Amino acid sequence: MKCFFFKDKSKNKRGSNSAPELHNQNKSDTSAITRASKSSSSLPSPRSIPELYKEKEHNLRVFSFQELREATNGFNRLLKIGEGGFGSVYKGTIKPPDGRGDPTVVAIKKLNTKGLQGHKQWLAEVQFLGVVNHQHLVKLLGYCAVDGERGIQRLLVYEFMPNRSLEDHLFNRALPTLPWKRRLDIILGSAEGLAYLHGGLEVQVIYRDFKSSNVLLDEDFKAKLSDFGLAREGPQGDRTHVSTAVVGTYGYAAPEYVDTGHLTIQSDIWSFGVVLYEILTGRRVLERNRPAMEQKLLEWVKQFPADTNKFSMIIDPRLRNQYSIASARKIAKLADSCLIKNAKDRPAMSQIVERLKEAIQVSEEGVASGSRSSESSGSKFFQRKPR
Template sequence: MKDKKNLNSNSNSKPWRPFTTTCCTAEDQTIFGNISRCRPSKSEFSKNIAPLPSFRRLSFSDLSRSSSIRINEDLAQSFGSDLYDFQLSELRAITQNFSSSFLLGEGGFGTVHKGYADDNLRPGLKAQAVAVKLLDIEGLQGHREWLAEVIFLGQLRHKNLVKLIGYCCEEAERLLVYEFMPRGSLENHLFKRMLVSLPWGTRLKIAIGSAKGLAFLHGAESPVIYRDFKTSNILLDSEFNAKLSDFGLAKMGPEGSDTHVTTRVMGTYGYAAPEYVNTGHLTTRSDIYSFGVVLLELLTGRRAMDKTRPKSEQNLVDWSKPYLTSSRRLRCIMDPRLAGQYSVKGAKEMALLALQCVSLNPKDRPKMPVIIETLESLQKLTDMAVTCGQWSATPKPGRNAVASAKVGKREIRGAIYWKKSPVAASPKKK
């Protein structure tokens, strides 16, 4: 949960055909991060069910009243064999009744369970592991986002977008079935206690893959603003190919002479562009800000927002900016789990790119094709910090004890780490 010169198309995909919707607008209340997602209660949801016109004319402001029967008919008519319409009983069977033993994760949408679909489940569906997302009707997100996910992933096909296999809509139940991504999310690899840290080359590969997914969305015939680019929404397959997931907040970009889309603020603290948070003006450059934040997370191994740290270090963008313009300063904030095994020049170029992406002036942010070209050029670099004076070489045998006693270092796997991290120190002037 994969390089294209033409980012607007894919040889195995259909052209992007937008539905006539006011995608993912929420007229009820302001929505942001983990704050209320304007969800109806189960009782309200049941009261509001009523037939609506053809699916292609559905407005997202009407979704809470849509009939599950009519939605199934409209979805089937719109997507045909591209998406499977599963029954709830089938999804219960392949997940062992949504067993906790099969639980992959849990969020505002609900729970995600692993399942196994054999080749007898549906004609044409190959046997494979799948991920089944079960909507919590009483939760923070809901029917609007479920249908947005079906609309976008039902039409969009790209190697760096997670594949939606099918859906289930029975009365108040809403489920989505995706391809299974065995490596989980980038968030887990960066911030959870994994046995092995992501190497520099893998981090670069993930950055390039996710950039290509975002470029595909921005370069579509009718541009799509992802609006929720973050590490938890970047999923990884067995070869660490990155794929974007969770399109519940995606929105159609501005049309004609419009420069932006004005909408309620939705997203995640730390990743959302400042101008969007302040004004509600949404553009593709809002996604580029979020991409820059993820680059900083890849470099530092720190979260975009971390309330457990001192106040001056809680916001990753604000804290890291003074360190990003020189290799010497950058060394102080590089992820210690990299053990100095990273390209000095590559890290500096990525840091400068991230700095451009998180510029307060949206017009100064680079576009996705430029970002991809920059990141791909870093793949050839082989200079490593442990051999370039950025990290001291391992002392010769017999001097280890003396060196360790004098400078307070410890040796691990041929590289030397400072016992006391220098990241808390203020950056020195060049």
């Protein structure tokens, strides 16, 4: 699903193969990526992402454009594994810096200079991923920034995620059905990654683009959040929000953010609720090929509340009888709490993590009981024929 960009007028400045620094920020984004002014308090102000990045930039490898060209066999179309607003992503193989040892398989994202996302998003991704460190966030290995006669080149080099994205496994009918337990593990890992961004760093980070296509899966199907080009620092001091241009993906962006441009961590919570319903239903947030009443996911699921007998009608039919109805109800109720219109009433990511763990425990208890009878008999599992 494509991103929408109501405002994106960043300009590129000439640079070199060196650690990237912030340039040319517009006024609306300044509060999100610069340090808050010092107050009269004796407590030190939290450091900004650029300041934290300066301490860790040496951990990132600086690649030449030729190295990455060779790694992808000249950016061969057969090695292309993805494409988005930023540009194209290729599978590649890089050699160790000293030339010794085995090569490493990586994913290489190449900026499309004519695309919607530009240098500012590339720079944000380098700096945020250069600072964060969590098992459920994709690892950035290095970058390439070259300005030459043929124009600018901006590339990012990540760890390779062989099982693609959550979006692929939920909606691509050519792939095997994603089992219920695995869905819960993936969404829990995603929640833990978001909880780290919201409260595990010196500075609060608003992810701003949580969606199923940005949840990547490693060889063990462990979830890792990717694509930090739209991430922003959270409000500091007595500010309640960050004012910024409205960007994101249709259907996932919180309504108060779309209406006002006021960005908070509650915006991420809304997006998380949307993905919870995608996990439950196996449906995209918008499907125009369905009947009018079923095209918008959030409007459709309202017809099947979690506490009613007809709730099971929204469950992904590909799961057949292999899911816990009691656990599914908990997930739906959690999604509803994330989608509360008043942003202040939505749960924190730390609370969401705990509620997801409870849902997983309920699911495991249901599996252990071995029950497979009908919902009307009070079973934790419900069997129905796939549509």
